Amino acid sequence: MPLEKFDSIYERAAHRKGGEELLEQLIYKPLSADEIAKISDDRWLAAFTEKVFQCGISWDVVRKKWPNFEEVFFNFDIEKMLMLPNEMWESKSQDPRIIRHLTKVMTIPANAMMINAAKREANSFSEMVAYWPDENITELWAYLKKNGKRLGGNTGAYTLRQMGKDTFILSSDVESHLRNTGIIDSGRDTKRAHQAANKAFNEWQQQSGRSLSEISQIIAYSCGDNRV
Template identity: 65%
Template structure:
């Protein structure tokens, strides 16, 4: 790992590229507090995970436009009714013309409902587990979702967490390129070593800046790559 840039340097470069500090600050999204995360119901987590699974490899707008149909067909993503469906009922839902018909993605809804059910037994709810997760080991939460869920690896799980307001950095194309330039990520992006070094780097910048992981991640993205102010 190279010596890291001071966060103030990253911030000033991002501000310059985005037309000043006030413009940059308006672009940042603020995560929810832990107590707000803890009370999010399990059905909303399953809906968010499922949406990101379907958006993977597809136009996000197309999936969003169809999502009310998904909510209706899958009982508002309530865990218990979904777990009571038979194999034949799942097969019927996977071919329903009101949604995007993709059998393996539809079946990931069942697998992730089962994961959330298991978490609920141990922790009370998925929201409580995520709220209690140590942020200095954030990528272990990503790996948990990948291991125990279905189709939640790569950026899918982290993007769903961000959508739900969880304070998380993202390894978007711009952020990953920056981290590779400083040898924070070397070789495989999702190796234990790379993810550990990402945790350490973001903890370092958080100590310097006092900002959320979400803000730090967004500011890094705005400081490099293809991000430019729209005139």
């Protein structure tokens, strides 16, 4: 099955959303590489932790408690996180000010180690992410899954999007479109599916000149229940 032209996808999304002007108002753009490179390590750790805790829990509940997380975990200062002994982590996981979940709390030191280790590959974790090539964005997802903790599935990708990195998301609507058009035919989180999706997004990017993030949003608005 030939790849659907991006213009066709865009036209369908605009029709569903009441016109091009209204559609464009819904679409947000990623940050520039230089902007991402300036993000401090502690903000990455905070973002990964927030997304980990939001898995299986109401996002609003996590957001309401988030100031407490920042306080309990010293604003996610990487050096402080790496210095805490195991017994301190167990104690913090029982703090009533946060959502008590030892397994998720233990992702914090693990992901702090991943962020710190990136300095061996780049000047900082932010620089590594910032200049990771779009054409291989799913390899960055794989990096987070392999080197971090609980960052597989859509968790890593959603965090990247939240922090401004240009990436598409295999949301339910996007995944449905890719399956219905024969682009992916295996499990969502398989290397095969990621490579096939990345290839399609690269082609749409060449056709449209838009970011992966914008294309992903437009595809999501073009299908499913996203009608005005």
